[in-house]
Amino acid sequence: MPRFQEKRELSINKLVEVALRLFASKGYEATSIRNIAGEAGMSLGLLYNYFKSKDELLEEIFRRSVEDIHASFVQSPEVGGSGIEQHIRQTVKLLKEKKDFWKLLHGIRIQSEVVRQLMAEMQEQTAYIEDRIRQNLIVAGIPFPDLEAKLLFASIDGMASHFLLYDNYPIDDVASLLIMKYKK
Amino acid sequence: MPRFQEKRELSINKLVEVALRLFASKGYEATSIRNIAGEAGMSLGLLYNYFKSKDELLEEIFRRSVEDIHASFVQSPEVGGSGIEQHIRQTVKLLKEKKDFWKLLHGIRIQSEVVRQLMAEMQEQTAYIEDRIRQNLIVAGIPFPDLEAKLLFASIDGMASHFLLYDNYPIDDVASLLIMKYKK
Amino acid sequence: MPRFQEKRELSINKLVEVALRLFASKGYEATSIRNIAGEAGMSLGLLYNYFKSKDELLEEIFRRSVEDIHASFVQSPEVGGSGIEQHIRQTVKLLKEKKDFWKLLHGIRIQSEVVRQLMAEMQEQTAYIEDRIRQNLIVAGIPFPDLEAKLLFASIDGMASHFLLYDNYPIDDVASLLIMKYKK
Amino acid sequence: MPRFQEKRELSINKLVEVALRLFASKGYEATSIRNIAGEAGMSLGLLYNYFKSKDELLEEIFRRSVEDIHASFVQSPEVGGSGIEQHIRQTVKLLKEKKDFWKLLHGIRIQSEVVRQLMAEMQEQTAYIEDRIRQNLIVAGIPFPDLEAKLLFASIDGMASHFLLYDNYPIDDVASLLIMKYKK
DNA sequence: AATGAATGAGACTTCATTCAT
DNA sequence: TATGAATGAAGTCTCATTCAT
Structure with a gap:
């Protein structure tokens, strides 16, 4: 049936x-x-x-969302520009599309009592993303790519937080400014 | 007595x-x-x-912490350098000193509900900080100070998040790199 | 189902x-x-x-009891005699049938606090009853029906209190005596 | 000292x-x-x-109030008229003077969990009052003094309840009407 | 006499979860 | 598949009472 x-x-x-x-x-x-x-x-x-439980429901939410996001990052880019620009634009796109998931994530990731397991898995994603950023920075010939990757990742993450936190946050403008810094 | x-x-x-x-x-x-x-x-x-309640305990924690932080920001700088450098170094210093409060704040600020009142008050602090950043950017002669302030604020916030999130996060190095970007 | x-x-x-x-x-x-x-x-x-709460349980008790009592008063009389006699006999009948509710009511009506709302609704019932009494007094051609209604209502209420308070209270005899006073 | x-x-x-x-x-x-x-x-x-306890405080309140009331009933009447009239007037006077105590009493007497002891003592007072009423009725030559005493006591009690319950209750008028019924 | 810190039982209520149907 | 009755632990909060000072 x-x-x-x-x-x-x-x-x-x-x-x-x-x-x-x-x-x-x-x-x-x-x-x-x-x-x-x-x-x-x-x-x-x-x-x-x-x-089976509330936790499992949360896990399923994470599984699906992470999968979607991962797929979206891996697949052929839907936004143009250099590697870094693409990455940032893609992130902003996903932020808008999956605002609820990001809210959940940002609200849960620091005090992970229930979700220590999930966070361990997220860590992999995080490492993957940071690595992608580093690769792009290397391609762009930027010095100190390791540290720069950490900084850029933090900047993007902070931007995301503020987008989730404040109404009418001009995320596209802030993103553009950030992209500009890595041009040339 | x-x-x-x-x-x-x-x-x-x-x-x-x-x-x-x-x-x-x-x-x-x-x-x-x-x-x-x-x-x-x-x-x-x-x-x-x-x-009187769990909420009130939380409020007292906020009151005390916000007061401390505000005082620390307003008083004569304990760290040297330009305005922007001072601001970032001071933030990092406070992050380390008051790690627990920042964890609490980052873990609670998105899903307020209980703490809508507190968050409204925090908003003022936030606006104040963003304004300080903007002033420093203006002094440094940086174009688009409004947008730059938003970006720098986000970068600092993101750095803070990652410091709270990951063990052994090299926050001083990342901070130095960030400061460098606003030199000259 | x-x-x-x-x-x-x-x-x-x-x-x-x-x-x-x-x-x-x-x-x-x-x-x-x-x-x-x-x-x-x-x-x-x-x-x-x-x-949802202890209060709501109390409200439901009131709702049901008041409904029963109201219905019992409104419907065709189950006891004979003149209007006044019927009213008193009916009251006594209800007192016996719903002793617990009357106890609750008499025990709660003075210090409302929790039940101010309920009491407001009871007030309507009370006014209705007093009015019924007055109508009957008017029909019986008794002078000062307004004041007499208040007195008769008080007498019935006091009788009820004593019935609830004392074991083996001869309520039927007292009621008969009261009825007699309004005969002729 | x-x-x-x-x-x-x-x-x-x-x-x-x-x-x-x-x-x-x-x-x-x-x-x-x-x-x-x-x-x-x-x-x-x-x-x-x-x-020593909340109960003891309550007991003291009762002791003092009952004493006052008893004294007031026993001593030479402060209000004129026949025995019955005096009794009713005196009761109304005390009701007004000690409204709070009557409220407490009426609010507690039915569900006497804590105060079973007190109520036993009150019973004596009650019996005494009912007896006084009966004596007065006998003096006035009223038939069925036992039953009449119960009825009159109930009427007075009901009047008191309504006085405590409703604002602006015309207790003096109702009392006068009640007194009138026992004149002649 | 006088204070209020300190306790712990118990109040109301919510919640994730299980189970019979 | 689908329901919601049923449970009991745990949560927040209140209260009468005791005790050191």
Whole structure:
């Protein structure tokens, strides 16, 4: 019965979507399973048919989001320019597209009690991103690429934080300015 | 009876110190009042003699920390160099000195909810800092000081995040590199 | 699934019944939620599935009781005699049938605080009853019906209090005597 | 040192007065010892120097009030008229003078968990009052004095309840009407 | 006499999770 | 698949009371 499979996926997608939204706006701890099931229009029991625990739901959110982001970074660039420019533009694009996930991530990454495991996996992603940045800096012939990579990564991350934090943050302008610094 | 006052302040200081440490490491929501009182070596009831609620304890932590930080920024600089250099060095110094508070802040600022009030007050501090940065950029004769201020603020914030996030983060080196970019 | 509805109603009815009994005998404040759940043979958590708070449970008790009483007063009289006689007899009948509710009401009505809202609604009922009494007095051609209504209402209320207060209170005899005073 | 004695009595009087006011307005259970000490302008410890417990404070309130009321009933009448008239007028007078105590009493007498002992003592007073009423009825030559006493007592009690319950209750008028019924 | 620090039990309430249907 | 009844631990907070000073 493919119908069952369909419904199953529909429900799971709905749950992931709702949970991400709530985790992003209220925080992981402050969001209750009841709240999620309610907003998703389904019962507590059904939620537990799909996810063994609240943690597992969080993990699934991370899995999906990280996968999407990774794919987006790896695949042929959707934005033009040099390597660095592409990287920054791509990051900004993803920030806008997946604002809720970034909010969740930024809100959870420092106090990772529940999510130590997830964070370990994230670390890999982080290292990968920093490495990409370094590669691009090397290509651009910038000196001290290791340290520069750390700085650029931090700058991008800070920009992201402020975008998530403040309304009407002119992220495109700030990004452009940042890109300019690495031109020539 | 100054003895009461003494004991009172001792208890309050201990509570604020312990709560800050726990909030920083486990997060505000995940830290229980019982946990705080226990680590502070006192009973639940005593905590509530001094703080009407968990929120109020958090507020007191913020009040004290923000006050310290503000004072530290305003007073005669303890680190040398140009305006921008001073600002960055001072920030790094404070980051190291008040690591727990920054952890708490970075872990709480995105999903406010409980702390919308506090965040509103923080906003003022934030605006003040961004303005200081802009002033320094103007003095240094840097074009687009508004946008540059946003970028520099973001870079510093991102650097701080990574310092809080990763062990052995070479913040002094990254800071030096950042300072260099605004020299000459 | 009517099964859920059934169970739900069963639990709610049980809770309302037990809570009324306990509130009546020990008072609202002195009765704990744990006590209620325990006597009702269910867990604390289940109670909170049905009632958001202790107050709401009290409100439900009031809602149901007031509704019953109102219905009983409005519907065709189950006791004979003149208007006044009917009113008094009906009151006595209800007193016996809903002794617990009257106990709760008499024990709570003076120090409202929690139940100011409920009391405001009760006031309407009270006014309605006093008005009914006045109508009956007018029909019976008794002078000063306004004041007489207040007095008769007070007498009935006092009789009720003493019935609730003292064991073996001869309420039927006292009621008969009271009725006699308004005959002829 | 009579000064100590003086201060002691002053403090005790203040506590009794404040506690009575708070018990009357919020109820016994809902009033905290802290609240009482605070409103009386003294420390928790001092309160416990004078009263071993919250119960004992309540007992003292009852002792004093009952004594006052008893004295007032027993002593030469301050209001004129026949026995019944005197009794009713005197009751109304006391109601006005000791409104808080009556509120407390009416709010506590039905659910007497804490105060079973006190209520037993009150019962004596009650019996005494009912007996006085009966004596007066006998003197007035009214038939069925036993039952009439119960009814009149209930009427007076109900009047009192309504006076305590409703603002601007015309108790004097209602009392006059009640008195009239027993004239001739 | 007088203070208020200190305690711990217990109050109300929420929550993640399990289970019978 | 789907429901929501049911649980019990744990959370925040209040309270009467004791005690050192």
